[in-house]
Amino acid sequence: MxxxxxxxxxxxxxxxxxxxxxxxxxxxxxxxxxxxxxxxxxxxxxxxxxxxxxxxxxxxxxxxxxxxxxxxxxxxxxxxxxxxxxxxxxxxxxxxxxxxxxxxxxxxxxxxxRDLEARLLRHVTPAFAEDPVRVLRVARFAARFAQLGFRVAEETLALMQQMVAAGEIDHLVPERVWQETRKALAEPTPSAFLRTLRACGALRVLFAEVDALYGVPQRAEYHPEIDTGIHIELVLDMAARLAPGDDLVGFCALTHDLGKALTPAAELPRHVLHEQRGVAPLRALCARLKPPAEHAALAELVCRHHLTAHRALELRASTLLRLLESLDCLRRPERLSPFLLACEADARGRTGHAEQPWPQSSILRAALEAARAVDTAPLLAQGLQGPAIGAALRKARIRAIAALKANSHAS
The missing domain is CATH 3.30.460.10 (Beta Polymerase, domain 2)
Structure with a gap:
């Protein structure tokens, strides 16, 4: 023994x-x-x-x-x-x-x-092709070790391409796909996961909604990287930088712009209403991938509301409160942080914008704190009942956020 x-x-x-x-x-x-x-x-x-x-x-x-x-x-x-x-x-x-x-x-x-020294991810034997999970594992290891200069060996990539062409990965169960994806999203360079899967053809099979973003142009003045797929890669890596090891933020980063693949060709490179268009492909992806309920829920909120978050500095107090209500942050304040991290990753995940500050986070955090600090006791003392209490509370919260904005402008 x-x-x-x-x-x-x-x-x-x-x-x-x-x-x-x-x-x-x-x-x-x-x-x-x-x-x-x-x-x-x-x-x-x-x-x-x-x-x-x-x-x-x-x-x-x-x-x-x-x-x-x-x-x-x-x-x-x-x-x-x-x-x-x-x-x-x-x-x-x-x-x-x-x-x-x-x-x-x-x-x-x-x-x-030898392969460690050469920074190569190489399969051991041809039996590698017998297990489709290994396609995902290689992509995940690429995400883990990309910062160290690792790359997939050409013969291994060719074998992975053959596995995809043979339909072997079609037999992967959603639980294993999600398990490997979740780990990859928590690695330092999740973009390498996408690039590896795309290089072997697996991204198109397993994540068709994400694969469809490659080649979709965006307005260069906002997105110097132009290609939406490249933008997603940059956002993923920024999310990993802002929230290391957080696959929830990573999943929101991965899926926030799926609607851009559905923009009519005549409207390109503009993407009006891409937030609303992105909900259907996101739900389709979640139905197939079966991530945890909170991952699916928060990803949809980021998809729907990330542009509103980017405009936080210019929004009225009532609109800021409406955003917080849409996120259910007054009842579940822990939701705000991953939402904001995903939105900040979106803002900074653009060529030339990686070191750009995102002050929207501070105003939204302060707005939530101000809204939740409103005391309901004076409203109850007025004898208000039923819907009247809710309406009065909402007005009081708007006033609190407005006062916060006024003070921030004054300072």
Missing amino acids: RIYLVGGAVRDRLLGRAVADRDFVVVGATPQDMLDHGYRPVGRDFPVFLHAQTHEEYALARTERKSGHGYHGFVFQTDASVTLEEDLARRDLTINAIAQDEHGALIDPFGGQ
């Missing part, structure tokens, strides 16, 4: 990155051996165990054979005869197929260290 540290922990140590989780593979053992050593079984599809003290995962070395379509179409073999190299051979990328023994020695049969 031999135990090896494998996967991301080895890769990240070699890259000089912090190691968050450690995974181990056990060679020459049976499930009963693991139980006899006090490990607790947790694997459903194949034997995975938790260490009694550290609770880290220990998986028996295994091989896998394609038996059908999609992510679940595999038959696994786990017995004491499976070698470490056979286990490493089933992994997706060479940089994830490096093992380390208890003495710190590296076992690297597929050149993972």
Whole structure:
């Protein structure tokens, strides 16, 4: 029974990155051996165990054979005869197929260290093509490591293109697509996720509403990058910069401009009413992708109201309150921050605007604070009842926001 540290922990140590989780593979053992050593079984599809003290995962070395379509179409073999190299051979990328023994020695049969140095994301064996999730995983790793100069190896990209052409990714279940997408949106460079999927043709299949934005022109005086798809990439990366690791803000950034793909050709490069037009494709994407309810809800609010937020400095107090009411921020104030971060990412996610301030955030935060600070006690003391209380409260909130605006102009 031999135990090896494998996967991301080895890769990240070699890259000089912090190691968050450690995974181990056990060679020459049976499930009963693991139980006899006090490990607790947790694997459903194949034997995975938790260490009694550290609770880290220990998986028996295994091989896998394609038996059908999609992510679940595999038959696994786990017995004491499976070698470490056979286990490493089933992994997706060479940089994830490096093992380390208890003495710190590296076992690297597929050149993972070489590809780390060359900054390449390269598949281990042709068996890569058997698992469609790996297309998404490569794109996600591109989003994680783009800042370090990593790129997808040409032969791996060609293999991914073949997988898309063969219809293999059509069998991906929404839960796995969302799981990988959510992780990618939380990476430092989510734009690389889109570019990688687009390069292999998967973006058109999995995110048709986003793919349709590429090549759609915008007015150069507002969008020097012109292409709406490029704008989305810039917004995604700005969202990752403003809200690191926040996939909720990232999803709002990804979907806020879907309506621009539906602008009539005669109206281009202007996009009047793109906020309203974007709701239908956003709902279609969410119905297919099945993100959490709050992701879908906030993304729609950003889609509908991001232009109103950009005009916050010039809006009347009543319009500012109406925006806050539309966001349901008076009842759920925690919604305002991710909404504003997505809107700021939109404003700064334009060529030449990355360092531009976005003071709209401050006025909207202050407006919400002023509106929520209005005391209802004086209204109740007046004997108001029913709808009259709501109307009086709304007027009081408008006055509070108006006073805030007046003070800000005075200062």
